[in-house]
Amino acid sequence: TQLLEQSPQFLSIQEGENLTVYCNSSSVFSSLQWYRQEPGEGPVLLVTVVTGGEVKKLKRLTFQFGDARKDSSLHITAAQPGDTGLYLCAFSGTYKYIFGTGTRLKVLA
Amino acid sequence: DTEVTQTPKHLVMGMTNKKSLKCEQHMGHRAMYWYKQKAKKPPELMFVYSYEKLSINESVPSRFSPECPNSSLLNLHLHALQPEDSALYLCASSQVGTGVYEQYFGPGTRLTVT
Numbered sequence: 001t002q003l004l005e006q007s008p009q010f011l012s013i014q015e016g017e018n019l020t021v022y023c024n025s026s027s028v029f030s031s032l033q034w035y036r037q038e039p040g041e042g043p044v045l046l047v048t049v050v051t052g053g054e055v056k057k058l059k060r061l062t063f064q065f066g067d068a069r070k071d072s073s074l075h076i077t078a079a080q081p082g083d084t085g086l087y088l089c090a091f092s093g094t095y096k097y098i099f100g101t102g103t104r105l106k107v108l109a
Numbered sequence: 110d111t112e113v114t115q116t117p118k119h120l121v122m123g124m125t126n127k128k129s130l131k132c133e134q135h136m137g138h139r140a141m142y143w144y145k146q147k148a149k150k151p152p153e154l155m156f157v158y159s160y161e162k163l164s165i166n167e168s169v170p171s172r173f174s175p176e177c178p179n180s181s182l183l184n185l186h187l188h189a190l191q192p193e194d195s196a197l198y199l200c201a202s203s204q205v206g207t208g209v210y211e212q213y214f215g216p217g218t219r220l221t222v223t
Contacts, residue, residue: 031209042113042199042214043152050209088151090212092203096165097142097212099151 004089004100012106013079021074021103023089028069030091037086079107112136113215115200121221124190130218132183132200141183142212143175144199152199158183159205190222 007022023032031050035043047056049065049072056063060083062075076083084107089100113134122128132141140159144152157165158177172194174186183200197219201212 033211035214040197040217040219042115042201042217045211045213048209048211086149092210092212096154096157097201102149102151104149 004091004098006087006089006100006103008103009101010104010106012108015080015107015109016078017107019076019079019105021076021087021105022071023073023100024071025091026070030069032065032069032072033090033092034063034072034074035088035090036083037088038084043086043088076105079105081107081109083107113200113202113213115198115215115218117218118216119219119221121223122187122190123223124192126190127186127188129187130185130198130200130220132185132215133181134202134213134215135181136202136213137180138202138213139180139205140203140210141177142201142203143173143183143185144201144214146197146199146217156185187220190220192222195220195222 005024013019031048033048034046036046037043047063049063052067052069054065060077064073087103090097116131142157143155145155146152154167155169156175161177172189176184197217199217200215203212204210
């Protein structure tokens with residue numbers, strides 16, 4: 001069974017701080033997605049990374065795919081209360097998505 | 110347009126009721142999915158439809174009955190549910206085939222079984 005472990009599970013920080021969320025597995029992925037989910041809403045796709053070593057930026061969010069394509073990280077610079085939510089990594093197998101264990105982020109004003 | 114719509118937004122039903130959840134997408138995706146999500150947990154896959162045919166059933170109890178009338182619509186029929194079935198039900202869609210494909214999620218239906 002392929003598993004995606006995320007760390008930390010929960011993070012509470014002050015507005016303006018930086019943070020990094022990690023997504024790790026023992027398996028190699030052809031691609032990996034990151035989602036953000038707000039309470040009571042569906043996950044919203046943030047980015048897809050495909051190439052080992054790839055770095056993608058989305059405003060204050062920086063996503064990196066590990067060289068061996070077994071891990072990924074999400075770095076948020078100068079976090080804002082609007083960044084609060086559940087962050088999920090996921091990879092797509094044949095017809096199936098495997099979600100990570102999730103990181104719950106709370107940014108305090 | 111990457112929108113997946115779901116209705117209703119909220120649903121409260123008794124254990125003897127019959128209700129249906131609806132999902133619609135107009136992105137031309139030929140794979141559609143139902144997920145169940147409990148509080149503070151990742152979504153759990155329930156069903157996958159590919160080209161309007163059921164391709165995956167993750168051992169879901171028969172009180173949940175999916176239906177895909179056409180390539181844009183997906184329904185989930187509910188009957189004789191239990192209180193532990195209360196959860197957020199998410200619909201998603203994606204392309205089908207090899208290569209990278211991304212799933213797009215609807216806003217979900219918050220189901221409460223009393």
